[in-house]
Amino acid sequence: MHCELTAHMFKAMAHPVRVFLLDKLSVRPWCVCELAAEAGVDKSVASKHLSMLREAGLVESTRRGTQIEYSLSAPCVLELASCAEGTVLTNRKKSLGINPDSEAQGNAR
Amino acid sequence: MHCELTAHMFKAMAHPVRVFLLDKLSVRPWCVCELAAEAGVDKSVASKHLSMLREAGLVESTRRGTQIEYSLSAPCVLELASCAEGTVLTNRKKSLGINPDSEAQGNAR
DNA sequence: TGCCATGTTTCCATTTTCGGCAACTATTCA
DNA sequence: TGAATAGTTGCCGAAAATGGAAACATGGCA
Numbered sequence: 001m002h003c004e005l006t007a008h009m010f011k012a013m014a015h016p017v018r019v020f021l022l023d024k025l026s027v028r029p030w031c032v033c034e035l036a037a038e039a040g041v042d043k044s045v046a047s048k049h050l051s052m053l054r055e056a057g058l059v060e061s062t063r064r065g066t067q068i069e070y071s072l073s074a075p076c077v078l079e080l081a082s083c084a085e086g087t088v089l090t091n092r093k094k095s096l097g098i099n100p101d102s103e104a105q106g107n108a109r
Numbered sequence: 110m111h112c113e114l115t116a117h118m119f120k121a122m123a124h125p126v127r128v129f130l131l132d133k134l135s136v137r138p139w140c141v142c143e144l145a146a147e148a149g150v151d152k153s154v155a156s157k158h159l160s161m162l163r164e165a166g167l168v169e170s171t172r173r174g175t176q177i178e179y180s181l182s183a184p185c186v187l188e189l190a191s192c193a194e195g196t197v198l199t200n201r202k203k204s205l206g207i208n209p210d211s212e213a214q215g216n217a218r
Numbered sequence: 219t220g221c222c223a224t225g226t227t228t229c230c231a232t233t234t235t236c237g238g239c240a241a242c243t244a245t246t247c248a
Numbered sequence: 249t250g251a252a253t254a255g256t257t258g259c260c261g262a263a264a265a266t267g268g269a270a271a272c273a274t275g276g277c278a
Contacts, residue, residue, distance in 0.1 A: 001132045003125040006194050011123035015266090016112040019119070023110045032225060045267055047225055057196075066224050066275050074196040080186075085115050087166075087183040124236090141255060154237055156255055175245050175254050 009077075012056030017041060018049050019081065021070075025059060026078045029071035121165030122190070126150060127158050130179075134168060135187045138180035 013019060017039050024030055024038060036046035050070055053059040060073040072078070122128060126148050133139055133147060145155035159179055162168040169182045181187070 001128070001191070002194060002198075003128040003132070005198070006190055007123055007125040007128045009194065010119045010128070010190075011265095014116055014120035014123040016116040019110070019112040019116045023112070033223085042268060043225070044227085044269080047227090048266085051226080057198075063275085066222090068225065076192050076196050080190070080192065081115050081119075082110075083185050085111060085118065087185050089111075089114070089166075142253090151238060152255070153239080153257080156257090157236085160256080172245085175252090177255065 009056050009058070012052050012058055013077070013081070015049065017045070018053060021046070021049060021053065022058065022072065022078060022081070025070060025072040026075065029069045031064070031067040031069050033067065035070070118165050118167070121161050121167055122186070124158065126154070127162060128190075130155070130158060130162065131167065131181065131187055131190075134179060134181040135184065138178045140173070140176040140178050142176065144179070 013022065020039050021035055024035060030038075032043055032046055032050065035050070036043040039046060041049075050059065050061070054061055054070075058072070058074050058077055059070050062069050062071070122131065129148050130144055133144060139147075141152055141155050141159060144159070145152040148155060150158075159168065159170070163170055163179075167181070167183050167186060168179050170177050170179050172178075
């Protein structure tokens with residue numbers, strides 16, 4: 001177990017906007033401006049989040065003319081997210097009585 | 110996709126010590142003092158990290174006399190962590206030429 | 219070449235995280 | 249009850265993360 005590396009990977013996914021971006025990228029490749037608009041953040045912010053994901057080895061980028069296309073490079077990561085999400089939702093429901101659908105979602109929906 | 114909730118869960122796992130704790134807990138339940146000693150951190154630090162993991166729904170705790178036993182409540186998370194780790198290691202190796210075994214590990218080994 | 223669209227990087231202020239220490243709580247046992 | 253063991257919480261300063269704005273870099277096109 002590479003604790004440092006694993007923690008670094010989780011840190012890359014530990015932000016609502018970055019989860020949102022990964023979710024979008026699981027459907028198809030997107031350019032930065034599209035993703036920024038979808039996420040409702042400045043392009044510089046989207047660019048920085050995408051850099052983090054790329055640095056962590058989760059996404060890849062390719063230039064397409066004036067724009068840069070980002071795509072998912074570790075599809076299994078998303079499966080991890082949904083599986084873990086399901087588990088945690090179940091645990092929260094049964095142990096705390098929290099309704100998981102009542103959470104605030106902000107921009108990153 | 111619950112971006113906020115998912116990000117919160119990943120944030121709980123986004124620290125070397127917490128990854129280390131989850132890895133330990135995947136083997137068997139441990140009390141705080143044992144985990145603190147294993148991780149090489151103060152018991153207050155271990156306690157705080159474990160609180161975060163519990164709050165995220167990843168671990169559970171039960172009192173056993175004077176000590177409190179923590180156990181994994183979302184085993185699937187660890188399995189998929191290693192899967193994702195493998196994917197990321199492969200991607201890093203092929204795209205950046207980085208040797209994944211050369212990383213510093215600190216206390217959280 | 220000059221202009222425009224797309225991204226990245228830098229700077230800065232604010233917020234959050236982190237670890238160690240001390241104080242406080244809870245349980246066991248003499 | 250008093251002491252010892254095990255955990256938790258509050259406080260503090262240091263370090264890291266975040267977002268917005270501006271400057272800078274790249275590629276396409278008239």
